[in-house]
Amino acid sequence: AQAGAKQVAAAKAAPPAKATRAKASTAKPAKKAGSRSATAAVLEAKSRADRAAAAPPAPGGDAKALQLDAHRMVKLDTELTTDQGIGVEDTDNTLRAGPRGPSLLEDFHFREKIMRFDHERIPERVVHARGSGAHGYFQPYDTALAEYTAARFLTDPGTRTPVFVRFSTVQGSRGSTDTPRDVRGFAVKFYTDQGNFDLVGNNMPVFFIQDGIKFPDVVHAVKPEPHHEMPQAASAHDTFWDFVTLQPETMHHVIWLMSDRAIPRSFRTMQGFGVHTFRLVAADGTRTFVKFHWTPVAGVHSLVWDEAQKISGKDPDFNRRDLWESIEAGLYPEYELGVQIIAESDEFAFDDIDLLDSTKLVPEEVVPVVPVGRMVLDRNPDNFFAETEQVAFCVQNIVPGIDFTDDPLLQARLFSYLDTQLTRLGGPNFAQIPINRPLAPVRNHQQDGFHQDDIPVGQANYHPNSLGGGCPVVPGAGGGAFVHTPEHVDGIKERKRSETFSDHYRQATLFWNSMAAWEKEHIVAAYRFELGKVAHRHIRERMVEHLNNIDHQLAVAVAAGIGVPAPKPGRPNHGRMSPALSQASMPGSTGVVGRKVAVLVADGVEGASVESIQAALAEDGAVVELLGLVDGAVTTAAGDALPVTRAMNTVASVLYDAVVVADGEAAVEQLVNDGYAVHFVAEAYKHAKPLAVLGVGDRLVQAARLPVFEASDRITAPASKPSAGALDGVVFLAAGADADDTFLTELTTAIAAHRHYDRPVDGIAA
């Protein structure tokens, strides 16, 4: 049935360029090729031509970077002026009639400065208001997709197409936190030579609703409630659960929302999905259906809920900072683009999936995801507002070789994005804002309006014309223009949902069945948490009834936590699974690259083991920080000064991926007597993070009363060091011992595994 998909899969069984990628990503990441200083050098060049000549090859996205150069404003070595270019005499004192006298209206510099300040804010996005952006490039592995699409950026392996990506949360406002339980936006703007293509996706492959006309309802329901504007950045409240329990088509997306996908560890470690079925159109007009997938090479990894909530206080910019710092450190986030290709003739070949229904996914086991290229994010924006805030993604932006389908959610989006930008960006000329400008030339008779930035030259502003030489000439189908796919349309005008959209539970069951045991536990806990915040009992009960249609055990487990009677067995579970849906199936291939490791130290620390671990992890691409009880430096047992990165109480275990407890009698004594240090270790353990315990550092672990010490051999003979797996991610080094290769391999294996959810955590006081 899936002939098309199989052909592509076979053709790409071992894509050569992909192998190159895998090799590159396991190698030690190259330092960012001085892109900051390169940018600075570029900015100092006097003319645009100079800049083009002087600029070293920008790390990806060269063409867009050069286009942006023309708009960058450098302030170094300049003098202060008004907006009119008039030099400013004094910007600290208003013009007054005498030092103690009234201010004068004549002070144009004061009035202009305040006026500009008063109008700094623009409306935030109605959804996805909080986001973080990065520049980079996309490059296809080979020409394999040429059989399916005329889009050059997908088929020419010699072309690096510049991209700008914006990751976002959905519910919270612009100033909210990075780590709520929420869907994440994953929007990519490709500046292709055929025009801009915006793939405006999410980190979950399905959506809450089937028809765009329900979008205002679902968004109103999840946003802070209208009477008191609470809660911020949370779905755990009555209106959300009232809506979803009355709109059962939401059930599949809601179970994804209750999974760990809703609390990604990092933008570097989450998938992205185009969600809708799109079309690919080949040069000869042949059409296929396509679903787009982004897979992070660092694996799919999440936080745990307790941790996510604490991070909201300790560092609300957690994901944004991680993205920024990774790029600054040259640890470039990388994602592989994959496609599921479905022949048009197979449109109705699936039992219970209508390809136009965005609440359904096509399991990878049914149609494989074929890797076609990679995206690397290698440059931070220069200015948050100018780029990340002003970028305008429009689902309607597609290029020849790609087309829409009749998915009613997609069709609604085609209207919404253009419409919302008009208000948000203050008029119809937002495509001229530097971050939105295509690299492909723009020539048409659209004109005027707020913020026209171009100066159209000539007399003729209409088509057809002879006064302007007939220009711009309409290139037409043969000239590379976008041609809407010819499609036979026939139907009765009516407001009616297709019968093929009517099943709302079977794919939620598929998702549930596909989860690892720890993922299931987290899902049950999430439903309990969210519904536990719902004040109206009948809403909780209604949700348990829906869960009973997904899986009886799930419903019983959730009911037991929220004071609702267990339901009687409901519809039988169909028993099908899609292992690819589990995060456990995507560990990633970059080892410890970008993982943050805290090393707890104090005066008297054994410096040698700390330094060798620090060097080895840094060599592998991890970010290692030494945390002291106070900032500055500690004195090692050997009397040397060892600089610390920061004081422990300015951070928290929730901001790290792994913790190392250093060796040294005096040092450990101080750590044991410091409640913050004890809590640090206990909390990291509770959140299933890898721990390395060096020598007498085990006393701190004992003080934290971690169950890892219940087995007596672990207390008495840590030096015997069972494998990392045997101790659920806790690795030991005997007192005074060298951090040898065996130990370091155990440690890096434990860190690369991200979390060790099988360990017992009940009763940990943290």
Ligand code: HDE
């Ligand atoms: Fe959006 N969505 N959306 N959405 N969406 C917006 O556009 C909308 C949907 C997504 O980083 C808005 O510029 C409707 C699905 C992302 O700037 C708005 C419907 C998916 C972003 C809008 C949907 C998305 C948005 C708000 C139902 C995943 C952030 C500000 C028919 C495939 C882009 C803006 C960025 C933003 C409308 C459903 C993803 C109001 C009407 C499904 C990633 O136009």
